[in-house]
Amino acid sequence: xxxxxxxxxxxxxxxxxxxxxxxxxxxxxxxxxxxxxxxxxxxxxxxxxxxxxxxxxxxxxxxxxxxxxxxxxxxxxxxxxxxxxxxxxxxxxxxxxxxxxxxxxxxxxxxxxxx
Amino acid sequence: xxxxxxxxxxxxxxxxxxxxxxxxxxxxxxxxxxxxxxxxxxxxxxxxxxxxxxxxxxxxxxxxxxxxxxxxxxxxxxxxxxxxxxxxxxxxxxxxxxxxxxxxxxxxxxxx
Numbered sequence: 159x160x161x162x163x164x165x166x167x168x169x170x171x172x173x174x175x176x177x178x179x180x181x182x183x184x185x186x187x188x189x190x191x192x193x194x195x196x197x198x199x200x201x202x203x204x205x206x207x208x209x210x211x212x213x214x215x216x217x218x219x220x221x222x223x224x225x226x227x228x229x230x231x232x233x234x235x236x237x238x239x240x241x242x243x244x245x246x247x248x249x250x251x252x253x254x255x256x257x258x259x260x261x262x263x264x265x266x267x268x269x270x271x272x273x
Numbered sequence: 274x275x276x277x278x279x280x281x282x283x284x285x286x287x288x289x290x291x292x293x294x295x296x297x298x299x300x301x302x303x304x305x306x307x308x309x310x311x312x313x314x315x316x317x318x319x320x321x322x323x324x325x326x327x328x329x330x331x332x333x334x335x336x337x338x339x340x341x342x343x344x345x346x347x348x349x350x351x352x353x354x355x356x357x358x359x360x361x362x363x364x365x366x367x368x369x370x371x372x373x374x375x376x377x378x379x380x381x382x383x384x385x
Contacts, residue, residue, distance in 0.1 A: 192372075192373075198379075199378075200377070200378070201362060201375045201376065201377045201378045202317070202362065202375045203375075204372070204373070204374070207372065249299050251316060251317070261319055261322070262307070262315040262319070262373060263309075264317050264318075265316060266315070266316050267314070267315070268292075269314070
């Protein structure tokens, strides 16, 4: 099946620094990828829809200047958490729609801890 | 927009028993309903999905039923095993894979 790879899986950073998370579709092209945030014991909350070659669409309440999304190619979307603060600590997961059935494939997730 | 409610939030069953998780949705335009299993710290994995032109779908010990009129769908797991223990999420979308709205999740614990 289609594979979505996310990197890094773990990142610890100091408050005020920026962190970039990559999401790659390894064996298919993904014109649209999705970014989610998941707090402990909670559901996945859609942050934004990443469209190749155009600006991302952000969900209400998500700061676009805080969470920069770039989808420069059909296989790569990046999420940059700018000037990270402890409250940004969370599990971030990306997903992409598979090539055939429309099934959504998820990346492994990236656990961000901001000290 | 779509709103998906999921119940119960936690479910504990004895090994071999059945487990049922229910979800309701608000948008009548939704026509794709996947279920995901997520183990601790790992990515959600699709376990079964159903589209609105079907009322029921089964895959071995897992089945999903859909009632479009009432706008609810349910996951049924029979002969539960300890490895079924995980968090299960339902979701709804107006097109497959597009803008999924997730339920709050159900933590299933299967006691050996």
